Amino acid sequence: MAPLKLPLRTGLLLALFSALALGISIGGLVLVDREARRLEAATGAARDLAEIEAKLPGALADPQSGPLVASALAEIGQLAGETQQPRFIFLRGADGTVRGETAIWPTDARPYQEKYQLFTARGVPAAGVARRLGDGAELLIGRPVPGSAPVRTSLTIWGLAAAVLLLGLSAATGITISRQTTRRIARMNALCERVEEGDVDARLPEEAPVDELEQLGRHMNRMLEELARRLDALRSASDNLAHDLRTPLSRVQGHLSRVESLALKSDNVSAAEEAALASIELDRLMRAFNALLDLREIETEPTSPPQFFDLALVIADAVELHEAVAEDQKGVRIERRVAPCRMRGHASLVLRAVANLVDNAVKVSPRGAVVLVESDCDAREVRIRVIDEGPGFPSFSRSPSTLGGHGIGLSIVRAVARRHGGRLETASGATGATVTLILRK
Template sequence: MKPGLRALTVGFLAAFLIATAGTGIALHMVTLGTIARLVDRRIENVSAIVGRDPRATVVLARIAALSQRRDTGDIGFLLADAHGRRLGGNIDVRRRFAPGYAEVRSRDRIAGLSAGRAYTRRIGGDLTLTTIAETEPFDGYRAARLRIYLFGFGSIVLIVLGGLVVFAVTIARRFAETRCTVDAIVAGDMRRRVPVIGTDDEFDRHAIAFNRMLDQIAGLMDGLRNVSNDVAHDLRTPLARLRARLAAIATRSDDADIAAAIEDCDRILAMFAAMLRIAEVEAGLRVAGFVPFDLAVVASDVCEALAPVAEDGDRTLRWRLGNPLPMRGDPRLVEQMLVNAIENALRHTPPGTTIWVEGMATGDRAVLAVRDDGPGIPADQHALVLRRFGRLEASRNRPGHGLGLPLVAAIVRLHGGTLALEDGEPGLTLRLAFPA
């Protein structure tokens, strides 16, 4: 699974913070280690000079001489006997240092020294010489150096965090614009485009390319829609005339073939009417007339009107729509949508089938479910029946033109809703959800 933008941003930020903190700590430790090694080398060399002659008087004389010199005046010396008693030097240390190198801290209470290094060794004649030098040029230098590191690396972290915030806000805003455009197009507004700011950056070039693709798709869809609409318009009039002539002939004859021809004309005219209706809905021409209404009331009226039709076909229509389902839209279109959904169930289920219409409020959605206990539709055929002229029967011998559910889907999209086909186990469930 590929990581998303948020995961990549968090991962980059975590890696950067770890790298920055690691670099700061490493630099701090390396600096301390380098200073300690240089001081150790210095006090070891000075200790060798002072302890060349292990006689106490000579050592104390050299300590006095080095204490007066400019380059060694900051070094402390302590000469002690085998029992640790102080014999002389320019400092006084309360604790006894073990042979070798050691850290010196402010708790050792050496005047003028807050941090340093000590080198202790035996110089002969049971004498022990301790040499001490500072590792900080002034008091509180380590804390000041730590503050410098924190300020320097902290500034880098703040700059990167600020950049990431600006980057994230910019990305989120431009992605939101693209997402809103996609949502508007899915809802039926094919004229919506991604805003182009005019900065000629990558986002603008992406928006221009995206809009150019939408223009091409819209042009192709308009061409297909115009062809089907023109065919429907051009053929509807001559078919209506043909039906009128057949009806006139039928008044003078009771020929069954003429009656069958009239029924065929009615089916073709109904198909063309459905095609034009879908085109009107998909064009979004009815959005300006949207008003608030109760979906439960409209659904109840439709169910009451179709219940006798279902009974005539030896089917049962039941509904449960007690609670209000407020929504905004075109009540007449929603009524036609429900009629198509219920008639689809009546037409494609065997006698004895029961159809239920139920309403419910789910969060901020008004939901209608039209379900039956008929044979249902295989899951891999759901997309087919929502397509124009899509029919499960390849031979197309049964009545119908495959435009009922596509009209339902077009009306649902116009209202910003969703249509889902679900397996009713048995039967089929059409779940229609609209913004409340």
């Protein structure tokens, strides 16, 4: 049985989900850090504005204090530059004139957190507050948003380490958990293979806890128990039928033989011929009956475990069973083109199937014909072909001269093919039929 790939796939899938979760978490931390830095800059600018209002009480709201406010703001900006405390101060008069860091009001200024502003000054992202003055001018004070390089570096290092750790733990956890599952699935597969080989008495061990797989296993056990019960009933009915019919049929055969002998002694040729014909038909019925019992045995009886055997020797034995009779009584020659091959299965069943096919081919082939038996195999399959020079299909499979009028011979071959995980293929040609028995190695 091929190894299951579920552990690797499950482990990789779990590792992928863990990596995605980690990536989302790191992305969330980056966003939180960015918001924290913006808020830090904005609240700092709000404190700066509060300090200005404290130093110039009432000046910001006084329409007459515009020049005083502008002068004070210029001094604060100069002092901030000298003390290495970066501040961004913009003052836009009622006439649109801008004073401050540059003569241009930040064009990207936008609201942030309802009471703050985000903008860019000197190419640096900043956050601050805006205030309308008493003379109609507008004041914008901001601080630069601290860079995120240190945080990103830390998050990158931590994230990579955590990702490697999570990937390893996830893969190990997924493989461990899924191996426990696949071991149980492997037991179910092994059970199915044993049942395919005819062992309907095989069962799965019942374990605890009763999860979904355990419930499935118990359902399989109950299903197999019902199957075994029905097969036992079929075997019992077949055995009873065989016991009830075989003895009477044998007695009738004996009676017909005595009738034929008595008719010949009394020179009643017509009665002797009728008795002979009846005996032939009865013999055909007996052979069909025995074939049915063989089919029942193949389909329902458990066999020994499959073993490796030489297919060429089995085919040779099957041909030898019919070779002498074919040449002496029908003038049919059997040729073999058999490739060396070893396969795993039931040699006795394969022998019976090939012998059936050869027997059928000899029966339908005219005198002087050649029956060809050939085989080849590859890494997966064995193919056994029997080619005759008879009338071909469909009459081949249902002809009274082939299978006793019941088609049981090919049914037996099909049963052997199913037992070996294979199939039976038939085809008619210009001068005969080809039957191919395909078996799994």
